[in-house]
Amino acid sequence: TKHMIDAPILAKMKPQAILINTARGPVIDEQALIHALLKKELFGAGLDVFEREPHISRQLERLDNVVLTPHIASATQETRHLMSQMVYDSIDHFFTTGKAINVVGSTDQHLQAKKR
Numbered sequence: 001t002k003h004m005i006d007a008p009i010l011a012k013m014k015p016q017a018i019l020i021n022t023a024r025g026p027v028i029d030e031q032a033l034i035h036a037l038l039k040k041e042l043f044g045a046g047l048d049v050f051e052r053e054p055h056i057s058r059q060l061e062r063l064d065n066v067v068l069t070p071h072i073a074s075a076t077q078e079t080r081h082l083m084s085q086m087v088y089d090s091i092d093h094f095f096t097t098g099k100a101i102n103v104v105g106s107t108d109q110h111l112q113a114k115k116r
Contacts, residue, residue, distance in 0.1 A: 007032035010042060018044045022073035025049040034059045037066065048073040 005019070006029040013019070019042060021028050030051040036042040044065040050056050053071065060066050074080070086102070093101050 002026045003029040010036045016043045020046040022048040025051045025053050030057055037063055
């Protein structure tokens with residue numbers, strides 16, 4: 001997903017559009033975004049994540065049509081409670097069934113390889 005939002009995609013956006021990213025920083029090509037913002041090809045941007053976190057582009061910091069937040073999109077009591085509940089449910093499920101949930105990749109293959 002790196003640079004999924006790049007110069008050609010930004011060029012398709014309306015000049016009054018505001019780009020918001022709370023997903024992952026590298027999804028947006030920051031240099032292309034800065035260029036579009038400076039040229040007024042895009043009205044503004046709201047960024048909670050950055051391409052090279054924890055470093056934030058000085059160019060982005062200087063733009064008056066950009067709002068920057070310190071990676072706090074999930075910082076609500078409700079979200080943090082749900083995140084904690086997911087951790088508890090995952091641990092409970094693993095110790096109850098021996099199988100992991102919310103797995104990225106193949107844990108079963110990893111476990112079989114360890115048994116060999």
